[in-house]
Amino acid sequence: MLSGLNGGFNGLFHYFIYWDMLISAWMLEIQRPWLEKSMLVITYMGFPLTYIILTTLVSTYLLRGTKSRPLVTEAVFLNSCLFSTWAGMGYLKHLFERSRPVGEALTIASGFSFPSGHAMVSIAFYGFIAYLVISYKKDKWGCLGATALCLLVFMIGFSRIYLNVHYASDVLAGFLFGLICLAVNIKGLNMTRQSLREKK
Numbered sequence: 001m002l003s004g005l006n007g008g009f010n011g012l013f014h015y016f017i018y019w020d021m022l023i024s025a026w027m028l029e030i031q032r033p034w035l036e037k038s039m040l041v042i043t044y045m046g047f048p049l050t051y052i053i054l055t056t057l058v059s060t061y062l063l064r065g066t067k068s069r070p071l072v073t074e075a076v077f078l079n080s081c082l083f084s085t086w087a088g089m090g091y092l093k094h095l096f097e098r099s100r101p102v103g104e105a106l107t108i109a110s111g112f113s114f115p116s117g118h119a120m121v122s123i124a125f126y127g128f129i130a131y132l133v134i135s136y137k138k139d140k141w142g143c144l145g146a147t148a149l150c151l152l153v154f155m156i157g158f159s160r161i162y163l164n165v166h167y168a169s170d171v172l173a174g175f176l177f178g179l180i181c182l183a184v185n186i187k188g189l190n191m192t193r194q195s196l197r198e199k200k
Helices: 002-029 033-044 048-064 072-096 117-136 140-162 168-199
Strands: none
Touching: 002 140, 002 168, 033 140, 048 072, 048 117, 072 117, 072 168, 117 140, 117 168, 140 168
């Protein structure tokens, strides 16, 4: 039974490797100077410094609050979502220890490859902001803002493959793990909101 299970895992592993190589080869074919510059700008939206600046700005905005109250709980869970995902990403990278793609990297990247930290943290952080946007602005502008953030997350993941610092499977795994972190923090936010309402 164990041999059959191991065979299944090996088959799945080789399947992902096949598609990783295929997608990486396609990325080489579509490389253009203007597209490389665009991908570099987009990938910067997933850099640690960008998250620090944005979470400071958004947290400050939330703590200023609405006309009725400051959104302290939302600010706390925004930071929880960012930093817990960040910590989880570091743990997973050292757990799997996958090397980065061979060939020339078009941007600076250090550490292990799996999962993609840019993909994992971006879907958790920008996804949480998108959730707040559609929670408090339930109109077409709120939907447009949330959609734009989701598109940004997708483009950040794409940029990591294009710039040859991650395999496609790294990015997909990053999105999956990031969604788990996002769901946990949204659940925590809603449970805390409910608890606070019951105490009033």
